Amino acid sequence: MKKIDIIFKLNIIKFFYFNFLKKNIKGKILPYKGAVLSLGKGSKINIGKALHINVGKIKGAKAESYLRLEEEATFNIKNSFKIYYNADICIFKGATLKIGSGFMNAGSQIRCKKSIEIGENVAISRGVTIWDTDAHQIFYEDGRKSVIDKKVTIGNNVWLGNNVTILKGVKIGNNVIIGAGSVVNKDIPSNMLAVGIPAKPVKQIKGWK
Template sequence: MKNSRLILNGNSKIGLGSALSLEENATLELGSSTYICAGATIRVAHKVSIGDQCAISWNVTIMDSDFHEYTLEDGTVPLKTKEVVIGNNVWIGNNVLILKGVTIGDNAIVAAGSVVTKNVPEGTVVAGNPAKIIKNGVKPINPKF
């Protein structure tokens, strides 16, 4: 799209069959040594940032927008877009959905099948729908996969 930016820092890889969709003036930034497996979908209306040394499994969907507009009963229009930030050395399991406005801290793990609707603190494991913290104090043994 017009004025959109895809920023690849270093040696990142995007698997076959992945779909990257950027709206006008949108930015998608991938950190160094990040790997996105096949079948991932990243839809960007404003901005999605993914840090260094992240592992994103297959069939993961990341969206920074509702991608449709609607009006509430009181006449207000909810915020359509909100940035998604994924920190460094984050592991995201297969079939995960990450929604607008989420920040995932460094060294976090998102279990397979989770729906992430709220921020994930650094060094935690989250799982479920909606995703909830199931473990704290996670530290990488070898942060480079």
């Protein structure tokens, strides 16, 4: 995207506010029109190259993207990352979200209650949901209680197809494709195409482009 095009699409007031007045943001943040950011006390955003928010909105549309960090939450972007319109990220109190590089397409959602780590060159397609929490606890008849939060790890060069759901505790390796509509509740090893509900590896691959 040409620099002159970006300037006309940015919310200039928010750009200056978040880049020059907010001390808890380090690096370049590009809030396009319709970007909504909420930063709690003690929260931090660390950006290696650039974070784009609400990319791709059609002129005149009211589409928004939300980025919310609660108290003491941390968002680390190693290189560059793009959040498209109608996307929603919430990092809860004291939690940490780490992303290497890539993009998050329209209508996708990340809910980070404890820890989510996403690698380099990750393509998060439309309608994807990534949660490291169940949000509620289950009490079993034998007295046991479910674990509510568990870290999610997604490797490098991973493509999450449309409407994929990633659940708590999952670890996905490098060079992986998760097919559209799949629900991932178990680990997926590197160099695999995985599909289904629940998602299972069905074919070994070298990668994708």
